[in-house]
Amino acid sequence: MRIPVPDELLPADQLGSTHFIGIGGAGLSAIARIMAARGLPVTGSDDQDTPFLPALRELGVTCHLGYDPAHLGDADTVVVTTAAREDNPEVVEARRRGLRLLPRSAGLAAVMAGQRVLAVAGTHGKTTTTGLLTSALLAAGAHPTYAVGGVLTATGRNADAGSDDLFVAEADESDGAFLVYRPHAAIVTNVEADHLDNWGTEEAYRQAFDDFAATLDRDGFLVCCADDEGAAALAASARAAGLETITVGESEGCDLRAVDPVFEGSTSRCRVVRGGRDLGELRLAIPGRHYLLDALAALAMGLRLGFSFDDLVLGLAGFTGTGRRMELKGEAAGVRVYDSYAHHPVEIAGDLQAARSIVGEGQLVVAFQPHLVSRTRIFGTQMGEALGAADEVVVLDVYLAREDADPAVTGALVAGAVPLPSGQVAYVPDFDAVPAELAARARPGDVVLTLGAGSVTQLGPRVLELLREGADGAR
Template identity: 50%
Template structure:
């Protein structure tokens, strides 16, 4: 899916179909800040659309071919169907139609680009890098696939020549970027609805690393087998520099993780304490990656370590939704077995000796089919695991694929309907316990309802 990068000034007036999406709104926000005439539509009236309208974009709710107006370039979100009236009208008029990644690549042109890729941890690590660099005074532009409380927004046009962006591998579109520094947090089989095989996933990351120039840098997590293998293959080619980060003695940036309050990074023989506000080994590794990026961009190690203490998390990444009756309720976007395992590990570290109760919603029929046993194994780390019906997103049902493929394998869990989910969770949770809503679908809406049911 690699395409030439179009200069931003060549796009003219840009119309976004699906502008309310977190990734689309991020690009639109940056374009507006850079003086590009922007218009956009979405099926629903979302808060971010009001923000964009205030900033100067022309916004409409609902899809209609007339909304294109005098647009010269169209950007279509991945969820937009081929028969969308605006997309059909754009193609009929012969207008260039860009994938979201191509539009983002245009906004990156001319910058020192830092991209964060990986099967898991992209949004959090990208957020950490952006917060760290802003705190260090470098003022980067950034585009993140989640809202970040410490930043106030998920995208911004900064005054420096640094651009930090999340690089999504789900459809191969991360090959449209031209990074100077590329972080790879992990490489696992996922998005097999697009790739077909695990081997194809690994090959795409090889192609991603190959985009780096000779003076560029691949930063890979040595604690992850897939990322470590990628680092070794890339280093063997000798086409760009490679550094690793992780807990092993052979990592170039070594993470010391003794649990909450005892996290440090060591580089070039010196150790620096990280006062992280987010729990879990996965977040400590993400912080080590952000620290390494900052050093590569010239930030002093002590400054970088201090700045990481200002990161309070990204939206839907172990996000506290509230509490009641002494029960804390968190929400997490985890939708792959490794992510679910990491979220539950973080919950355990926060719960201490108390119990952890999870309400999980599988995302996609294809992912459920591929990883049902792995999801059940991950969820068994909870004291109570309740499973909702599959959130289909872009997919049609697959015969024989239901949430029962997961629920029937659980030792401490069962399938629940939406109506009984809140009651069951509230009945199970006691004082000091942690409740975690997990999944990439609309399960996030249950968190506030659970808090209310707990009297919070």
């Protein structure tokens, strides 16, 4: 559901007691955590006991399971997830009582008030880049508040309330939320059509990023990855509008360049060059060219803020990822199992390229769960084509999230577009049958990769359990 952003955005300490509908999600749980850490009264509800809730409960936040009007208690303000339905009983009760209703974007803007916001936007790579920037700044001696769309493995949290004036935030464009934040500076990793269920056309989607750049402080700056056509076009228009813009990438002419990149197993590295001068080496403990470019953007922002190269690259080198971004779930019977959030064709291609550097001589076995009917309708064929970079592919049915099912748009649309022999591709609509299908296809030395933004993340542990049982039975 869509809740309008109010004309007046109050700071968090003026919202009174705040209740979160959908508090278990990555976005709302981050806002709630920051508010609770600042001593503000917070409660919430969700229909699932998600991994974000235990950390909130440790802070004393009451997190109800299920939705009930009584859960609102004495709330003055209610922050609502976009996944909520109009008939959600807590939404209905909040409206009946005339409570202040805020969308996620306004809730995040409330906790940003009074700080220098460093926003990370882009079609892909937002969560990883936000995590990289946070890790780099922490290593450089900063103490930023941060809100990330996934759990930082280094801290075990998706948000923290810092002690200085910096606020690092993942800025989501899917519903236009990033137009609310008024950041001091921003990173845009790439601009490629997505979320057309909201924006309607590719032109409107791209225009939203121009509008986003126009919300930056006039004495602020923008960092864009010029290797991406959409971000390069944004950089050009931002410069023409008088905004200081820093370009990064491997391309000639970038202000900060990655030179001589090397990808070995689960690591990557490059030389960093600025204005013809070699600043030194950038090393990462995560694989893939797209992650190297994300780190370069974070490095550029840190340098522009005045932090030292050596401190920043030390923080980047220590970054081990965020939950659901090429996350190693475990190993059993000689098979490594990874999980990643990729759900757009470009993200799929990037993660499969990274997985190739990990798998070595083994086979890459991928389970993909399409996310949203609208996205699958538009990009299903391209999703399948991107999955052709794997050796074995299992496609699940569409994860519906906030949309209703469409019998004409299923995972079969994606599976039918995978350019592999039929025996190497399977459409398995029964979710519970997928772990056995993956375990049967995997051999020692292989990598199993689960991909998608929905419940597919639950499969990794089940695959590992089956592999262990099979290994035990073979002894």
